[in-house]
Every structure is written in C-alpha cells, then in structure tokens.
Amino acid sequence: MPVMRSEAPALIPIFRSQHQAALLAWLLLHPEDEYTLTELAKRLDVPLTTLQREAQRLVGAGILQEGTLGRARLLRANLSNRAAVPLTQLLQATFGPETVIGEEFDLTNTDLVLIYGSWADRYHGTPGPPPNDVDVLVVGSVDRTDVYDAADRA
Numbered sequence: 001m002p003v004m005r006s007e008a009p010a011l012i013p014i015f016r017s018q019h020q021a022a023l024l025a026w027l028l029l030h031p032e033d034e035y036t037l038t039e040l041a042k043r044l045d046v047p048l049t050t051l052q053r054e055a056q057r058l059v060g061a062g063i064l065q066e067g068t069l070g071r072a073r074l075l076r077a078n079l080s081n082r083a084a085v086p087l088t089q090l091l092q093a094t095f096g097p098e099t100v101i102g103e104e105f106d107l108t109n110t111d112l113v114l115i116y117g118s119w120a121d122r123y124h125g126t127p128g129p130p131p132n133d134v135d136v137l138v139v140g141s142v143d144r145t146d147v148y149d150a151a152d153r154a
Contacts, residue, residue, distance in 0.1 A: 020058070021094075025098075026040065029095075031077045031088075062081050
C-alpha cells in the first residue's frame with residue numbers, strides 16, 4: 001500500500017501533517033476516552049498504516065499513551081505530559097471547531113450541519129490568514145432556539 005502523505009495543516013502549520021494534527025486534536029479533546037487504531041482511522045478518514053506511524057511517533061514522545069484490550073491497540077491522551085495542557089489549548093483553538101460543532105449541533109431533526117468560510121478553507125488546506133470565526137449552516141426542521149443554544153454552547 002502506498003504511503004499517504006499529508007501536508008502541514010493550513011490552520012496551523014506547526015504540525016508535521018494534517019493527519020498528525022487531527023489525531024492529536026481528537027485524542028486531546030476527548031481525554032477521558034481511548035480508541036482503537038481502527039476506530040481512529042475510520043473517524044479521521046486516515047489510512048490505518050499512516051495512523052499507525054503517526055501514533056507511534058506520538059507515543060514515543062510521551063504525548064499519547066497506548067494500551068491493549070485483547071489484540072486491539074488502544075490510544076489515549078497522556079495528560080501527565082507537561083505539554084498536554086498547552087497543546088490541548090492550541091488544538092482546541094485551531095482544530096476544535098469541527099469536534100465541538102459536531103457534538104453541540106447534534107440536534108433532533110437536523111438533516112445537515114456544515115462548517116464553511118475561512119475556517120473550513122484552512123482546515124481543507126487553503127492557505128490564508130487565520131480565521132476569526134467559524135461559519136455554520138444548519139439544515140433541517142430545527143427549532144431556531146435550539147440552534148442558538150447550540151451555538152452558545154459551542
């Protein structure tokens with residue numbers, strides 16, 4: 001299988017790759033949970049072999065912890081690493097909107113929730129200045145109050 005390379009993320013190009021940033025963001029923004037590599041590969045839409053390499057680097061650096069459940073390899077954030085808090089804050093400010101909006105806008109009768117605008121452009125690799133806000137489109141028969149409440153929580 002060919003190696004799938006990913007450029008540094010346009011949202012914050014200090015990370016080695018978009019895949020690395022996505023993996024870190026998911027695990028550090030869900031610190032109470034642990035996931036198998038297969039779950040993470042599907043959730044993040046990253047080839048398993050690519051994710052394995054990124055995970056190995058981050059475990060070796062002590063940023064992630066690994067364990068096993070049967071034959072499955074589990075990953076979680078290593079909150080005892082002194083870089084965990086500032087790294088989480090950085091990832092929350094840059095990659096966090098996708099996670100937060102996905103969770104907060106999971107409303108009854110929502111057909112579609114889209115993030116668009118400059119944040120989405122940067123997330124998908126379009127170079128440009130850092131986004132100042134996150135634009136969200138909600139489609140469905142949703143009560144407007146519920147949408148505003150979700151936006152306030154986000």
